[in-house]
Amino acid sequence: MPTPEQWKLWRQKRSWYERNSSRSRSRRLDRHAAEGGFFVRRPHEGEMLDGLDEGRVSVGEGTLFEPGCWVTLGPRAEIRIGEGCFLNRNVMLASVELIEIGDHTMFANGCVVGDGEHRYDDPEVPITWQGFKPRGPVRIGSNCWLGVNCVITGGVTIGDRAVVGANSVVTEDVPAGTIAVGAPAKIIREIDFKGSGSGN
Amino acid sequence: MPTPEQWKLWRQKRSWYERNSSRSRSRRLDRHAAEGGFFVRRPHEGEMLDGLDEGRVSVGEGTLFEPGCWVTLGPRAEIRIGEGCFLNRNVMLASVELIEIGDHTMFANGCVVGDGEHRYDDPEVPITWQGFKPRGPVRIGSNCWLGVNCVITGGVTIGDRAVVGANSVVTEDVPAGTIAVGAPAKIIREIDFKGSGSGN
Amino acid sequence: MPTPEQWKLWRQKRSWYERNSSRSRSRRLDRHAAEGGFFVRRPHEGEMLDGLDEGRVSVGEGTLFEPGCWVTLGPRAEIRIGEGCFLNRNVMLASVELIEIGDHTMFANGCVVGDGEHRYDDPEVPITWQGFKPRGPVRIGSNCWLGVNCVITGGVTIGDRAVVGANSVVTEDVPAGTIAVGAPAKIIREIDFKGSGSGN
Secondary structure, eight states: OOOHHHHHHHHHHHHHHTGGGSHHHHHHHHHHHHHHTOEEOSSOEESHHHHHHHTSEEEOTTOEEOTTOEEEEOTTOEEEEOSSOEEOTTOEEEESSEEEEOSSOEEOTTOEEESEEEOOOOTTSOGGGSOEEEOOOEEEOSSOEEOTTOEEOTTOEEOTTOEEOTTOEEOSOBOTTEEEETTTTEEEEEOOOTTSSSOO | OOOHHHHHHHHHHHHHHTGGGSHHHHHHHHHHHHHHTOEEOSSOEESHHHHHHTTSEEEOTTOEEOTTOEEEEOTTOEEEEOSSOEEOTTOEEEESSEEEEOSSOEEOTTOEEESEEEOOOOTTSOGGGSOEEEOOOEEEOSSOEEOTTOEEOTTOEEOTTOEEOTTOEEOSOBOTTEEEETTTTEEEEEOOOTTSSSOO | OOOHHHHHHHHHHHHHHTGGGSHHHHHHHHHHHHHHTOEEOSSOEESHHHHHHHTSEEEOTTOEEOTTOEEEEOTTOEEEEOSSOEEOTTOEEEESSEEEEOSSOEEOTTOEEESEEEOOOOTTSOGGGSOEEEOOOEEEOSSOEEOTTOEEOTTOEEOTTOEEOTTOEEOSOBOTTEEEETTTTEEEEEOOOTTSSSOO
């Protein structure tokens, strides 16, 4: 049987890990959403509420977070999301510096965008205590479509109306109007926009 | 503070996005499941209930949907799922025309099957408003095993007793009794069925 | 309308599939967690409680299971997890024999570790009834970092302080202090540990 001290520690962990389920935090997040015209389905993980309170997170009108999204950011990091975006189930945004997303961009289930990475190069310290190092801001344009389980790493810029294939890992820039697939992702072609003179 | 109009819009969104949690829709889905001998764990997203009501979705006896599955279909689309299938956590089926799945087929966590794709070729309109275009029916046979996070795209036929490796993206047909892996998935070998004369 | 017999079967399935939500099982799992100094967020799937009761699962102090983890093990299988590990959202561990994980190892969202695979080589029997065959224990060292959606298959050993890239499928050993990426995963370089004389 756990000791009273063990239960006390367990309860402290529970209130920290489940903080976003508290009535007061939940209501505050909905207030931001109602005011900004966006919507956050639950469960929702991370520090989006704190970032909204402090002005380090902004979310445009009409943007939707499906259940299971996890938005996390370091103490000085920013996340800027435009209007009319869709973040489907289990999408994660993890910012140590800056993640910028334009308008009407769609993230399929399970996409992960992170502008930093865990440090792992100190052989004496547990990796979980080494913190994150920034790899440069991530900028994703407007009207992009990121397929299922895409991973976008630090320092990457994705141009407007680009498409990224499912299960890709994007480690280099993707120009506007192109399609990239694979791990690491490579550009496979330009999109033939209707009426652009270049295609059907 | 949000205005009363902003809260009104927020509440309208909530009732739409959370419609599947309503007592009445939830009970109706369970009624279909009890009658058909299948089971749908919650949360469950999408329009499966509507499809079952209208006869455009059918699910065989013994089939199980684990939590987080998302079954969505367009206004005339169909989804036919056989008996004894397993759809593990966070599997998504998205039909604009037809998805057919045989009996005893297993989908590991996070698989996504879609017979259409978002249109993205109009440079003047937000991508989120361009709708879907069909890429041809998806037909998956009986006794298939689809590994974790497989993506099956439109127009693909997967034969009986085929196996698809984890994190694959299947864009071409997979013949019966073969193993395909990769993104895009390639056939790596035929299965040596016991007693088939071709193997152990 | 379902018959009373159909509802009875439906309710039997519900109590089996939702057993981990029962007050008594949930409380017993929390008791193990409080006593061992680890934490299990909900929902949590599988047989971890049974394995802890029987001593076939052990979890070190400070280890955290984020929501949606699924820990499943066969009747004689073992799972040993060290101290201070992080298993992020939707991580799955499936043991038919043995999965061993060291201390301070991090699994990003959606990783799947399995030491067996579904049998699929009997052409006469539904694949879902063919059971699992062991492919050898999986041993993952201490201070490893496994990226988003990594899959680790049976018989694989991953050395201490190794890093595996996102969306990788690891089918061969990864030596300590190296970085592996891809599907199947290949070693791309050794880590330059600070102060190790080999790098920055």
